[in-house]
Amino acid sequence: MKKIINTPESVVDDMCKGFLLAHKDYVGLDEKYRVIHRKEINTKKVNLISGGGSGHEPSHAGFVGRGMLDGAVCGDVFASPSVMQIYNAITKLESDKGVLLIVKNYSGDVMNFDGAADMAEEDDDIHVEKVYVNDDVAVTDSLYTVGRRGVAGTVFVHKIAGAKAETGADLKAVKAVAEKVIANVRTMGFALTSCTVPAKGGPTFDIKDGDMEFGVGIHGEPGVSREKTVGAAALAERAVGRIFEDMPVQKGSDVAVLLNGLGGTPLQELYILYNEVCKILDKAGINVYFNMVGNYMTALDMAGASVSILKLDDELKALLEAEADTPALKM
Amino acid sequence: MKKIINTPESVVDDMCKGFLLAHKDYVGLDEKYRVIHRKEINTKKVNLISGGGSGHEPSHAGFVGRGMLDGAVCGDVFASPSVMQIYNAITKLESDKGVLLIVKNYSGDVMNFDGAADMAEEDDDIHVEKVYVNDDVAVTDSLYTVGRRGVAGTVFVHKIAGAKAETGADLKAVKAVAEKVIANVRTMGFALTSCTVPAKGGPTFDIKDGDMEFGVGIHGEPGVSREKTVGAAALAERAVGRIFEDMPVQKGSDVAVLLNGLGGTPLQELYILYNEVCKILDKAGINVYFNMVGNYMTALDMAGASVSILKLDDELKALLEAEADTPALKM
Amino acid sequence: MKTLNISDIKSVLKITADTVLENEKHFCDLDAVIGDGDFGMTLAKGFRVIKVELEKFEADDIGGLMKSIGMTMLETCGGATGSLWGAGFRAMGKSAKGKSEAELTDISEMTASFIGGMQKVGGAVLGDKTLLDALIPASESMAKDADAGLDIAEAMKNAGAAATMGADNTKQLIAKKGRATYLGDRSLGYPDAGAEAISVLFKAVNDKFFC
Amino acid sequence: MKTLNISDIKSVLKITADTVLENEKHFCDLDAVIGDGDFGMTLAKGFRVIKVELEKFEADDIGGLMKSIGMTMLETCGGATGSLWGAGFRAMGKSAKGKSEAELTDISEMTASFIGGMQKVGGAVLGDKTLLDALIPASESMAKDADAGLDIAEAMKNAGAAATMGADNTKQLIAKKGRATYLGDRSLGYPDAGAEAISVLFKAVNDKFFC
Numbered sequence A, B: 001m002k003k004i005i006n007t008p009e010s011v012v013d014d015m016c017k018g019f020l021l022a023h024k025d026y027v028g029l030d031e032k033y034r035v036i037h038r039k040e041i042n043t044k045k046v047n048l049i050s051g052g053g054s055g056h057e058p059s060h061a062g063f064v065g066r067g068m069l070d071g072a073v074c075g076d077v078f079a080s081p082s083v084m085q086i087y088n089a090i091t092k093l094e095s096d097k098g099v100l101l102i103v104k105n106y107s108g109d110v111m112n113f114d115g116a117a118d119m120a121e122e123d124d125d126i127h128v129e130k131v132y133v134n135d136d137v138a139v140t141d142s143l144y145t146v147g148r149r150g151v152a153g154t155v156f157v158h159k160i161a162g163a164k165a166e167t168g169a170d171l172k173a174v175k176a177v178a179e180k181v182i183a184n185v186r187t188m189g190f191a192l193t194s195c196t197v198p199a200k201g202g203p204t205f206d207i208k209d210g211d212m213e214f215g216v217g218i219h220g221e222p223g224v225s226r227e228k229t230v231g232a233a234a235l236a237e238r239a240v241g242r243i244f245e246d247m248p249v250q251k252g253s254d255v256a257v258l259l260n261g262l263g264g265t266p267l268q269e270l271y272i273l274y275n276e277v278c279k280i281l282d283k284a285g286i287n288v289y290f291n292m293v294g295n296y297m298t299a300l301d302m303a304g305a306s307v308s309i310l311k312l313d314d315e316l317k318a319l320l321e322a323e324a325d326t327p328a329l330k331m
Numbered sequence C, D: 001m002k003t004l005n006i007s008d009i010k011s012v013l014k015i016t017a018d019t020v021l022e023n024e025k026h027f028c029d030l031d032a033v034i035g036d037g038d039f040g041m042t043l044a045k046g047f048r049v050i051k052v053e054l055e056k057f058e059a060d061d062i063g064g065l066m067k068s069i070g071m072t073m074l075e076t077c078g079g080a081t082g083s084l085w086g087a088g089f090r091a092m093g094k095s096a097k098g099k100s101e102a103e104l105t106d107i108s109e110m111t112a113s114f115i116g117g118m119q120k121v122g123g124a125v126l127g128d129k130t131l132l133d134a135l136i137p138a139s140e141s142m143a144k145d146a147d148a149g150l151d152i153a154e155a156m157k158n159a160g161a162a163a164t165m166g167a168d169n170t171k172q173l174i175a176k177k178g179r180a181t182y183l184g185d186r187s188l189g190y191p192d193a194g195a196e197a198i199s200v201l202f203k204a205v206n207d208k209f210f211c
């Protein structure tokens, strides 16, 4: 295992401490429950909490700050945080306007965020709402009962719902706009290598040099199919094609594109892929109104990328472009 | 080779195009000479040009924007740009106040930037000055005649000299502050894996699982010594120790720290390492006044990191904290 | 053996905890094939705390112990495991509330409650390729043996065999719950990690306690 | 063979270019050991353009051709190679300015100029573990053979042998110029990529043209 860590057990705690030291102007840390929260907690706005397994850095803690999240709960690597961790985040970020949980749609996360929300509502009378992000189009929805995974599109939910909350909107309105994003964002990802979970010490799956996994999530799980590697143009074609299959985008539409690296892929390659994605959108007469290219929702050191497309209307545009000041995104 | 590219030959051109598409509010591109420049060229301030081989993304093009660079010349992967490329950047960014070239101290870069500067001065009467960044303390200076390499510390030069130029200072003053940064910054890096240059198709060097290269640069070259891997705490100790050996830092001093990832190392590990670096500095009574943790000067997909320490005085502090608005750094 | 007292229950739980810790890597490896490779770690994290808890727990109350273990799982374990096992243990706690001894009928009911707790939060049914595919046959075997008045040790042996068969069976299932669903029919041919773990735990408890 | 005319020179350059292209990967591999693995690629990039240029070049002027090639290197090639070979060819251009034929003395002088041009920008001397460690012995051998009035083909063979010996020798040197310096004494035991290339190029030209 090639990692800069102390011990596999201390990875998340050490990371949280380093994160706090690096961004102490932005955040505070509850060490016991691994909750990273805004330095100044505002109890007069809807507070947004996200989180999930660690290993997706800068998600989610990197987006804690003005215009995005209020808190992020850090689970173990690729494991949802526990019910108690999330419960403590909710009570810490309790607000007069209520709390919105932004949950990626994984069984573990859903069960634990739901359990924590129930607890906070029952024991502490905190008004908690939840949205479940399920942007991954790799797996066809209808075949399975748990629904799609939540992947990189989550970052758009953070950005837009965060901007909405900053306007002083109420919980219902913030939840509604988060759900609008979820309804309009789709993501397709692929991996060239596995990642290595520190506790495991070796790659999650083996893969030969000429092969790739198409349709991966962000937890080092294998994808939907193993295929021969293809060039950037073909990759873009397939990813965008799959997204369009699932969510048709009209000619003349404005979209936001997130070209997300999975952690082990250099920025150079993300720009190359972005260039190909733009060619396809351009040919389809679709206008890229907003873009992000970089590592936003990673899977440790996995080499690979995902393409997310969000259909925009005027409301989403304005919120997407609103100010944000967080460790990982400043606009 | 596990890369998202079209062909090894088209890597840099495709990347430049993708970069332009992603950041068209910030930059323009001279496709032929691969010069990425500010969208609006200001001929009333000292213009800063940097560049070098590609593969270090976001360096250097990512720092083109207000408060940092005016132009970046993109060579082939890990190869200095040609004399003509640099010459064309200089003539494009010609300014009444002159042009400063920020050159990383590699034979190829030095020869090519020097040659281009001569040409621009002789043929076009452009006032060109140069600084050579040589922050890498891996190799002891005295032993060899080419001097030290320029590595991640270069980003501090871009930031601080860029801020100075923005104040309207003259070429002499901008060059002087760039040299002050160079005199006060030191970097030490190490790699856990090799990187893979697209044209080569395989790793530059072989390395076993329990081994690392200590004292690497940013071109996939092997380091100064191959050693057994150690934990994050020991790595921090060794890197900071080597820096202090070369540049003593007084108790009570203010420093800036750049914890730089080499491309293949996830942010999670950079935070873990940063936590350890802070512990050491704290014990030594040194105050981290400013920090950056992330991928700023990479070596393609190499797993590894570098630690840079810059000693600060009031002038450097003010310039470091000045506004910057570039694709890769916003403050 | 006709009843288990609190110290028997603690012994069984101690064996369970030790077995989880011994199999941490093995359970992770199983999860890695069609999941994300953390199942062993998550479970071990909880049972490491539970081991200490077992020694500290004073009251003569099987239900109280189970509830307390459930809370520990919710506090300590993330992942699907935290909620599922947390809910399972808490449901067992309810079912055995105030009991200082358990007969086979009680144990069988506790197991059914464990399953019910998990189903309430996880919504899985038999055949979804989860640990329930080992637990439900085991629980049914216990219920039958309880009706037939079998000895606990005997019944546990039967339950263990049912769990193992159930776990084996998961190889032929396509996952409908949990992460393995994302693989579609690529989950075919591999067992579910949770179900395998249930089988391993039954075997250890039977070899070391009910022997 | 006593003189080379422009078409001979073009043939030699064509063989050089082909050899560079054939050895692109080989030269990269050599550079990868103690450098950064791009030397073959960089050189090939230049010579790919030069091959086309050779066919288009009309004037009967050896110096003009060399100068033009030098400019191509500066335009096309980055890395140390661009400046060094650009300067080398430009210096050769100056030395052979206006010449339509070259005798061995001229060739020897051109080689010396090539070296001089490279030294002006790169500052390396014999023993620094660069391509000069192959070129300088070759150039000295040519100068000696020119004084002795040898045939060009003969002199080239000697020069080639000197280059090969020089290149071999670089294994025992610690780099003092170029990237390999960063390795310290770890550069010992491996040849310099540039010097090896010079030896390969001499051999190709000798095998294919001066045979």
Ligand SMILES: Nc1ncnc2c1ncn2[C@@H]1O[C@H](COP(=O)(O)OP(=O)(O)O)[C@@H](O)[C@H]1O
Binding pocket: A078, A079, A080, A107, A108, A109, C031, C035, C036, C037, C038, C039, C040, C042, C078, C079, C080, C081, C082, C084, C118, C121, C122, C123, C124, C129, C130, C131, C132, C177, C178, C179, C192, C193, C194, C195
């Ligand atoms: N909804 C569910 N109901 C019952 N068991 C489940 C459910 N989802 C997952 N499991 C079980 O949990 C195991 C995985 O646990 P764990 O690795 O902790 O979850 P994850 O990593 O997916 O959060 C699976 O092997 C399966 O047996």
Ligand SMILES: Nc1ncnc2c1ncn2[C@@H]1O[C@H](COP(=O)(O)OP(=O)(O)O)[C@@H](O)[C@H]1O
Binding pocket: B078, B079, B080, B107, B108, B109, D031, D035, D036, D037, D038, D039, D040, D042, D078, D079, D080, D081, D082, D084, D118, D121, D122, D123, D124, D129, D130, D131, D132, D177, D178, D179, D192, D193, D194, D195
């Ligand atoms: N200062 C110098 N003088 C002469 N030759 C040099 C010098 N520096 C490097 N070289 C030669 O150039 C070769 C490497 O070329 P190249 O790979 O293009 O350079 P780099 O990748 O270091 O920019 C070396 O093998 C060496 O022979």
Ligand SMILES: [Mg+2]
Binding pocket: A053, A078, A079, A080, A108, C036, C038, C039, C079, C080
């Ligand atoms: Mg998990």
Ligand SMILES: [Mg+2]
Binding pocket: B053, B078, B079, B080, B108, D036, D038, D039, D079, D080
């Ligand atoms: Mg190079």
Ligand SMILES: [Mg+2]
Binding pocket: C031, C035, C036, C037, C038, C039, C079, C179
């Ligand atoms: Mg798992």
Ligand SMILES: [Mg+2]
Binding pocket: D031, D035, D036, D037, D038, D039, D079
């Ligand atoms: Mg090289």
